[in-house]
Amino acid sequence: MDNGSKLDEVGDRDGWRCWLCDEPVDPSKSVNDARGPSVDGIATGKAAKGRPVTERLAHRSCNTKKGAVAAVVPWPDRLFVVDPAPIIGVVERLSRKGGREVVARCPTRADADEAGAWLIDRLSRLAPDLSFTVGGEPGGGQFMLVLRTA
Incomplete structure (x- = not known):
């Protein structure tokens, strides 16, 4: 499977929304554009041996910004939640x-x-x-x- 079809497969599955910022990802943008699509293949937390890595859709900039820092998925301010878990x-x-x-x-x-x-x-x-x-x-x-x- 080539990179383009993998990107389309992951993008279609994820509804073309970034898993990090939850904003829409434009599939027509270049993968080199900061707001363009990329596939994040790094497992959440520490990947154990033999544990499959889930690929997720992200903006190129969100994926790059995450780097080696643990990603955080924030709860939106519009929700009325108390003591939300990470x-x-x-x-x-x-x-x-x-x-x-x-x-x-x-x-x-x-x-x-x-x-x-x-x-x-x-x-x-x-x-x-x-x-x-x-x-x-x-x-x-x-x-x-x-x-x-x-």
């Missing part, structure tokens, strides 16, 4: 051990539903080979946003 760390733990993890707290069911929908969409690009479900579980007058491996 998304990449959660994905790494769940990919190794499975199960479930509380990733944030939300004051209302509607806030939990909105944050959950965003998180599932975001994870489809961050960890396309994994399957997750998310739900808001009531407790203590709030809703715990719980991410599970499916």
